[in-house]
Amino acid sequence: ECYPDTRKISEILDNLVDNSTYDKRLRPKHGAEPVNIGISIHVTSVSAVSEINMDFTIDFYLRQTWNDPRLAFRHYLYGAFENKIDSLTVGIDYLQRLWKPDTFFPNEKKSYFHITTTHNSFLRIDPNGNVFTSQRTGKLLRSFLQSKLTVTATCNMKLQLFPMDSQICKLEIESYGYNVLDIVYYSINSGNSVSKSEFELPQFVLIDLQIASRNVVLSSGNYSRLTCSFLFKRNIGFYLIQVYLPSVLIVIISWISFWLNRDATPARVALSILTILTMTTLTATTNASMPKVSYVKSIDIFLGVSFVMVFSSLLEFAAVGYISKRIKVIERRRKIIHRQLPVSNYFYAMPSTTMNTIIPLYFGECQCPIPPPSPEEFPVEETHKEEYVILFCVIRPSQIDKYSRSIFPLIFLVFNIIYWLYYYSISGKELMDIDTDLM
Incomplete structure (x- = not known):
């Protein structure tokens, strides 16, 4: 097998960049078409999404x-070198x-070329000066400038x-100084111009992954721009383990107080x-890893309702x-009244609202006057407020705990069903709409 002479290749490379015929300060076809x-x-790889x-x-x-016609070297290939390079x-x-x-x-924050073990860039040129993918002699030639980069770009997220x-x-990919009259960007092989490794x-x-071209109008002129769009779907597994499950467990733990004796105050x-x-700490920790946005996120709704459920269990105990306490006070007052009001088999008395005397309800063989009690010793009548409390206390504290054992879990269960069905349907619809827009 015959190999081209390396001296000939060196000569070709030197002639291509001869200062008399090549000026790298000027673009190809300067003054003509773009x-x-x-x-x-x-x-x-995608290193991070923050x-x-x-x-x-x-x-x-x-x-x-x-294509740079100045880099064509076919006319240097003759004799033994023809069709060999x-x-x-x-x-x-x-x-x-x-x-x-x-x-x-344009939307980068920082970027750099990879330089280990050398600068990760190379240029491949075909004999016609085409620095691009072309078809020649039935063989696909990969002629291009290739570089390996790491770019951190802005991503305006809706959360x-x-x-x-x-x-x-x-x-976004754009020329820094050349407008549409000098450079026009396009995607190679249409939909196959963006690919990815398995990661x-x-x-x-x-x-x-999709790529599209458009022209943008800036203060310095019109520029050609390519936009490569990455569609990401968030994995919820991390948040299920670190946020949702702990929140549910904290709410369930708060219900234990409904089974404790109401006298076990401490x-x-x-x-x-x-x-x-604990719920407050979990909420603060979750929000610490999030941007300070002015709208409510779905996780905020779940944490907020969980906090309300926990706080409501404390309010239930307070009630x-x-x-x-009110029942004990009223019962104590009744006992005092009963001790100060003597009752026999023959006399049943009730306080009079018109005079400080005891009116006998039963008249036997003898009637003895009973001196009226002093105002300090005997309350003439209970106030309307006490009567209201007595009526309100028809529902006993033990009944409140009993109802809470069923009502609180039922409310939280209904909320979870509505929450997950609603947001999963909304997120699925959003993903379909976004994917359709990209296509």
Whole structure:
């Protein structure tokens, strides 16, 4: 097998960048039609998707293709070298001597090229000066400028459905200085211009990748822009284990007070306060890892209702304690009245509202006057407030605890059914709508 002479290849490379025929400061076809820059992306990994910073970080190969007639070297191939060289692949040193598009990412926060063990970029040129994917002699030639980058780009997230949300994060590609009259970006091979390796994210699933081109109007002119859209679906498993399940258990623990004796005040108060503080800590910890948004998230609703359930158990104990205390006070007053009012087999008396005398209800063989009791010793009549409390206490404290054992779990169960059905249906519909818009 015959191999081309390396001296010939070196001569070709030197002639291509001869200063008399090549000026890297000028774009190809300067003054004529714009240069078409084909873009393809292969995503190797998504390092992070951050709600707090509203950004995402990806590692990918960026391939750019274009045609530069000044780099054509077919006329150098003759004799033994004809049809022997399909392409020339050069590294970063030679790349610095060539014109390259000033591609950048408008929505990036930070980015860098990989340089281990050397700068991860190379350029492949075909004999016609085409720096792009082309078909020649029945063989597919991969001629392109390829670089490996890590980019952290902004991602404006909508968190109303968090943690059952889907997010679209976009990576925008544009020329920094050349407008649409100089450079036009397009995606290579249409829908196959974006690909990805097999990888998994801890909190997300990458559902879809799409790329689209458009022109944007800026203060400095019109520019061609490619937008690569990443559709992420959040995994709820982490939040089920770390947030939802603990919240449910805390609410259930707060119901234990309904089975405790109503006279066990220290135990019931301690249990209620402990569950409230635990619920408050869980809510604060969850919100600490979230951005300070002005709207209510779905997880906020669940934590809020759980907190209300825990707090309501404390209010239930307060109501039971208050009613028990009022009953004891009224019963104590009745005992005092009964002790101060003598009752015999022959006399049944009731207080008179018109005079401080005891009117006998039964008249036997003798009638003896009974001196009226002093106002300090005997209350003439109970106030209307006490009568209201007596009527209110028809429901005994033990009955309140008994009803609470059923009502509280039933309310929380109904809430959970409505909550999960509603938000799962909404999140599924949102995912379908977003995916349809991308397609």
